[in-house]
Amino acid sequence: MKIINAAFFRSVSSLSDLPEESFPEIVFAGRSNVGKSSLLNSLTGRKGLAKTSSTPGKTRLINYFLINDDLYFVDIPGYGYAAVSHAEKDAWGRLLAGYVGGRRAIVLVVLLLDARHPAMQSDREMMKFLAYHDRPYGIVLTKDDKLTQKERAQAKRSTESYALDAEFIVMYSSLSGKGRKELLAHFGRYRSEDGSGAGSEGADLVT
Numbered sequence: 001m002k003i004i005n006a007a008f009f010r011s012v013s014s015l016s017d018l019p020e021e022s023f024p025e026i027v028f029a030g031r032s033n034v035g036k037s038s039l040l041n042s043l044t045g046r047k048g049l050a051k052t053s054s055t056p057g058k059t060r061l062i063n064y065f066l067i068n069d070d071l072y073f074v075d076i077p078g079y080g081y082a083a084v085s086h087a088e089k090d091a092w093g094r095l096l097a098g099y100v101g102g103r104r105a106i107v108l109v110v111l112l113l114d115a116r117h118p119a120m121q122s123d124r125e126m127m128k129f130l131a132y133h134d135r136p137y138g139i140v141l142t143k144d145d146k147l148t149q150k151e152r153a154q155a156k157r158s159t160e161s162y163a164l165d166a167e168f169i170v171m172y173s174s175l176s177g178k179g180r181k182e183l184l185a186h187f188g189r190y191r192s193e194d195g196s197g198a199g200s201e202g203a204d205l206v207t
């Protein structure tokens with residue numbers, strides 16, 4: 001797919017605030033600080049669209065971005081961030097599990113893994129969660145620019161060996177834009193499916 005326009009749509013802090021399931025949703029999930037918001041900015045070519053930070057825990061809400069007026073990209077808070085209270089963690093956990101597990105409009109979850117540590121326990125648990133809920137997911141290995149050629153090959157191989165349900169694995173650098181074309185090509189497939197994830201009007205809304 002080609003991104004023609006991208007705009008911030010809404011921030012959501014509880015399941016009852018979610019927008020109508022009018023458009024298919026592609027969700028960006030992963031550990032805190034893995035590069036979800038940076039990936040969104042890189043994909044859309046809009047540097048300040050999603051807020052990024054070198055301090056983990058920057059994104060605290062479910063943020064909706066409207067893409068080409070017919071698709072949502074959804075930036076969600078990262079998991080595995082130690083410096084928040086138990087109560088806050090529980091609240092996020094419930095919000096994210098409720099959203100990712102229950103939302104019909106989600107057509108694809110993009111699971112971001114740090115290419116330097118692609119097999120962390122919390123990431124494996126996330127994959128199990130996605131498989132349990134029958135969510136199609138693809139993997140993006142982030143911060144590719146920090147790896148040597150040899151480490152790149154290793155990271156990809158090790159991810160392939162355990163992420164057996166993943167629909168794709170893309171190496172990405174938000175600094176250089178490496179992987180951008182490849183990832184957008186994958187997204188094209190999910191937009192042209194029958195829209196079964198996009199609610200009852202879904203078939204009318206996807207091209």
Ligand SMILES: Nc1nc2c(ncn2[C@@H]2O[C@H](COP(=O)(O)OP(=O)(O)OP(=O)(O)O)[C@@H](O)[C@H]2O)c(=O)[nH]1
Nearest residue numbers: 033034035036037038052053054057058059078174
């Ligand atoms: N070198 C390099 N740094 C990156 C890349 N992507 C993100 N970063 C850096 O990683 C840090 C975290 O990036 P964010 O995009 O804010 O991460 P996030 O996953 O949205 O984090 P939370 O909102 O806390 O869950 C920032 O300092 C980014 O500049 C990349 O491809 N290469």
Ligand SMILES: [Mg+2]
Nearest residue numbers: 036037058059
């Ligand atoms: Mg973020």
